[in-house]
Amino acid sequence: MAKISGDVSRRRNTAMRYFHALKDHFGDLHWWPANSTVEVIIGAVLTQNTNWRNVEKAIGNLADRRCLDAAAILALPISELEQLLRPSGYFRIKTQRLRRVMEWYAQHTRTDRDALAKIPTPELRAELLAINGVGPETADSILLYALQRPIFVIDAYTRRIAQRHALLPDDRCRDYHSLQQYFHQHVPAQVGTYNKYHALIVQTGKHFCGPRPQCTHCPLREFLPASSPLRRLDWPDQTVA
Numbered sequence: 398m399a400k401i402s403g404d405v406s407r408r409r410n411t412a413m414r415y416f417h418a419l420k421d422h423f424g425d426l427h428w429w430p431a432n433s434t435v436e437v438i439i440g441a442v443l444t445q446n447t448n449w450r451n452v453e454k455a456i457g458n459l460a461d462r463r464c465l466d467a468a469a470i471l472a473l474p475i476s477e478l479e480q481l482l483r484p485s486g487y488f489r490i491k492t493q494r495l496r497r498v499m500e501w502y503a504q505h506t507r508t509d510r511d512a513l514a515k516i517p518t519p520e521l522r523a524e525l526l527a528i529n530g531v532g533p534e535t536a537d538s539i540l541l542y543a544l545q546r547p548i549f550v551i552d553a554y555t556r557r558i559a560q561r562h563a564l565l566p567d568d569r570c571r572d573y574h575s576l577q578q579y580f581h582q583h584v585p586a587q588v589g590t591y592n593k594y595h596a597l598i599v600q601t602g603k604h605f606c607g608p609r610p611q612c613t614h615c616p617l618r619e620f621l622p623a624s625s626p627l628r629r630l631d632w633p634d635q636t637v638a
């Protein structure tokens with residue numbers, strides 16, 4: 398069996414220590430709040446540049462209209478789909494984007510509902526990224542949460558925590574691929590673990606690691622680098638911009 402080098406092993410431990418510290422604090426979280434594969438895909442497209450509450454309203458509109466499947470969405474007049482998606486913001490752009498993603502989904506599943514399961518992950522990812530308006534975060538959210546592929550999703554919270562903890566040099570923390578590679582190298586490639594880890598990071602971002610970090614009670618505080626000025630936050634009401 399190949400021997401894991403000391404450096405890789407140490408960093409794997411670091412990445413997993415973060416995971417366990419967050420799990421101890423928040424519990425065994427599971428993501429994504431949806432009832433079907435198509436609903437996850439719709440949510441992944443609509444959640445760009447808005448909060449989840451607005452996405453829920455738009456999905457609720459689609460559900461009320463019995464349009465939570467690709468064929469029904471594509472059959473809707475564009476003006477009507479725009480109105481249903483209006484609560485999610487940028488609704489005209491998102492209408493076009495959602496239609497393109499639904500066309501992609503329908504093409505694959507029209508004659509065989511399991512067709513997507515037979516396509517290798519790199520091929521699926523390349524197809525998703527080729528759709529106008531689909532970036533890496535949306536593509537990877539679809540791959541992980543809708544299609545159960547072991548792909549780590551990087552979002553603004555992940556990037557911010559990685560930068561503040563200097564997990565990688567700053568320019569590599571900003572780079573989607575480099576940061577994703579870090580997690581792929583140091584966290585076991587399991588759908589369940591990637592799913593939970595991302596959910597835990599989102600909770601950390603929402604509760605502690607916003608634009609003004611609340612490190613004092615954060616479960617990741619002990620992992621801050623010794624040189625970080627954030628370590629000097631000793632009181633609950635102290636924040637650093």
Ligand code: SF4
Pocket residue numbers: 558561562601605606607610611612615616617618619621627
């Ligand atoms: S709030 Fe502070 S301790 Fe928590 S993740 Fe952000 S920088 Fe780290």
